[in-house]
Each structure stands twice: as C-alpha cells, then as structure tokens.
C-alpha cells in the first residue's frame with residue numbers, strides 16, 4: 567500500500583459520514599465487496615483518486631492517504647494499521663453507534679486539528695512575507 571502526504575482540504579463537512587460517502591461516486595469496488603464505498607466513508611475516508619490513481623483515499627481526520635486497496639480489505643483495520651495515532655481510526659465504530667460523549671470528544675479533537683492547520687498556514691505565509699521584506703531591507 568503506497569502512502570503519500572498530499573494534503574486534504576480541511577472541510578468541516580467531511581465530519582459527516584454522508585458527505586464523505588458522496589465523494590466515492592467512482593469507487594473501484596462494488597457494494598457486495600468488503601472494501602465498498604459505504605465502508606470507506608464509515609471508516610473516515612474521502613475519495614481522492616483520479617483516472618491514473620483510481621483507488622486513492624484519505625482520512626478527513628488525520629489526513630493519511632492510502633491507495634493500493636484490495637476488494638477484501640477492511641477499511642477500519644487498514645486505517646488503524648496505517649494511522650495508529652488517528653483518534654477517528656481508534657473508534658472502530660460507525661458514527662451512528664457513537665455515544666454523545668464520543669461524538670463531542672472527537673468533534674473537539676477535530677476542531678483542534680483544523681485550528682492548528684489554519685495557524686500553520688498563517689504562520690508560513692507571515693514568515694514568507696517577513697523573509698521577503700528582510701531580503702529587500704538587506705539590499706539597502
């Protein structure tokens with residue numbers, strides 16, 4: 567299974583299983599196979615594939631990209647095997663069966679991830695601008 571780190575847009579809608587499911591319109595496996603689109607969405611994945619890479623998916627929560635899926639794969643197991651620190655993968659339960667406490671806890675952690683990501687992007691942009699100004703100031 568090849569893993570890369572292409573970023574997924576931090577789209578809050580992907581916290582919702584149905585929204586994730588809608589990204590799997592062109593999934594490579596059929597509904598009667600274990601690695602079907604419903605199970606992929608349930609296990610936290612969104613479809614990130616293309617014509618050249620038709621079985622690529624990423625976790626909305628931890629951003630882990632995986633491809634090389636096989637029809638018999640269990641998306642929950644694969645998710646946890648390749649992203650042991652992912653709090654979503656650790657659930658191993660469909661969101662319909664979460665307790666309110668689990669839902670709130672996961673939502674809280676996800677908000678932190680999104681805020682951290684926004685902070686990093688802002689920090690990188692400001693650092694880049696600062697370095698540009700510094701180089702300009704060094705000329706004079």
Ligand SMILES: [Zn+2]
Nearest residue numbers: 625628649652
């Ligand atoms: Zn994950």
